[in-house]
Amino acid sequence: MATAVVARPVARPQERARDEEVLVWPDLVFVEFISAMVFTLTIFLLSAIINAPLLDEANADVTPNPSKAPWYFLNLQELLLHMDKGLAGVIVPAVWLGLMAIFPYFDTDNEGQGVWFGTENAVKITVVSGIISFVGTWLLILWDNGNIAQYLNGWFGLSGGDSLRFLENARAFQSQLPWPEWSTHIPYLWFDLTLLDQPFHHLNFPAWLVEQAIPVAFMVGLPTIMVYVLWRVGWVRTRRDALLSIFTGFVVTMGVLTIVGTAFRSESEELVWPWQLKLSEGIPGQE
Amino acid sequence: MAVETPTKPTIADKIYDKMFHNYVWKSIFRTGYPNTPRNQMLVVATNVFLHLHPTRIHRTHVKITHTYCLGGLTFFMFLGLTVTGILLMFYYVPSVERAYLDIQNIETTVQFGQLMRNMHRWMAHAMVILVFLHMMRVFYTGAYKPPREFNWVVGVILLVLTFLLSFTGYLLPWDQLAFWAITVGTNIAGAAPVLGPKTKFWLLGGFEVGPDALIRFYTLHVIGLPLLAAIFMAVHFWRIRRDGGLARPL
């Protein structure tokens, strides 16, 4: 029996619908030309009006406060405030990029392509996921910054007393709970392992809990719960729907983090309103 | 029986003929002006730049609300950044002694120098935003679905390359903004478990931002990453054509 290699039908380009086609020149070329012109003019005008910033010459001895990364990395810089820096700065973006790259291998159904929001509930899922992520991210930032506890106390007079202080923010789990002495260095390897000058031997459990376990639980758990709930409600029916929810959640979360990092973080990364923002345009004290 | 005689050519006719129907012109542009369907298809098929497109395209794909031209505009920003970037290179030396002075020189004494620098910077920001919006467009229109799986992966790589291009360019003015942004940025990379410190050391050519970091970032910014991006862009565009243009409903 001959072993026929059957090509998957999905691997082939779609049949052309010749009667539905228009000419590239002029229908497409003109659109491209006009949009390129619009952008050229916009950039030209913008450049004529606003100058690119140039501060004092680089000086390794004077650190501006705050020091910020380029704006598109401020989402990561904001994440850094809330968890272990290796987790926030490298693992989260790397894992996310990896996950995003395998989207098409997770959702291999070729239904629903080529139109905006191709599935029945797509718009609903997108809007709801967006709102949940927007509110949720803000709540988490405010909680970890201690603002929620402040509001509860200041506005409603609620106070958990010292016994509930560990709920104030994530860091309080480490500082406000009576951890026994041994829990700060639990050996998990029976030999001394050193990889590239870094020791791997003991585990500081409270620090691990606060810097890694809780953030990971939130970052993995909350999207999972969101998708699960949307599935139980009956909105999420396919893998495409699940991806829509997760992707929207990611985009909105990253957007909120970028905005907070850009416009709400002032000196020493304190959370302030944008109009109270202090930008270190020059070297402090030398302006 | 009256025979219709063609009208006598006017001066304008003769000038037009001399300009566009001569041997040299025809050797450059083999087709006539694209005002007939035949010429319109020929001009796309015979021109190397327009050949990026097919000669005919599905009706829904030319609707501006389908793509908002985001991918094309990202590429356009890349071209514009190449032009302005090459111009800036004429006046910029990537050494700690000269970099900042050169930027000041570009801003103050070079004709249109400030404009070129501004355009380079704003186009860089625009490209980062556009490439992200393009990714969102592709996702929400489900265009990553089969048979375009791999092109989505290429797109993710191009997204990363765009970030890296912008990031490496950030250091070059060698002012306080550049220096500390790169310090913060590379510290983030250096925080990776196990490999972090080594990565940072490798990236900066030292333990902190200095002359070696400047030349590394410069070389990556002006030749290394653009070449890589160009290669992936070629694959990206080629695959769009091979996969039958833009995605459309089954």
Add this chain to the structure above:
Amino acid sequence: MAVEQRANPRPAAPVEVARQAEARKIARRSFLRVSVFAGLSLGLLSMAAGFLAFFNLRKPQGFGGTVNVVKARIPKAGSDPARISEGKFWLSNLQGAQGDIFGVGGTGGLLALYWKCPHLGCTVPWNASYNGAQVAFPGIIGWFKCPCHGSTYSHAGVRVFGPAPRSMDTMAVTVNSDASITVDTGKITLGGIDNPLREVTYSG
């Protein structure tokens, strides 16, 4: 559209010619197309002009442009001229009628002398110990003396001897407020016996 439908796969030659003539006429009258291409060409032209301007140095340095000489490098009045190599000139600071060999009325001051010999282009050095007696001006020590063919010039660059056709050329000198001077090395005036009249008063 109508044109498209009429066109056969292999149109007869006269029909094609007539059709093209028609299309050409329409094209010629197409005001929009003409304006688009005119606008594009104008834009490209202005960009080309911009590129040229971008490569045109506004403040050229060194020989050919302006050269700044700080106060410390300017010689004292009456002393030997200073060699300003980046501008290819000798800077003489003359006292009174010094160097005014033929008595045209020099009153002293700064003179930038292009160091290229007007004869065949050799670089003229300052010979501080050369005695004027050899060229019929006894008593005056210190002359510009070209090593190639012996042309001899006074402290003010005035030719007194040799095959050179004229005196040393001079450059425009401007005194700045901080007692430094700016020499425009692109602005060279041919030398003559009136060189001393070009002296710029300087009291640094």
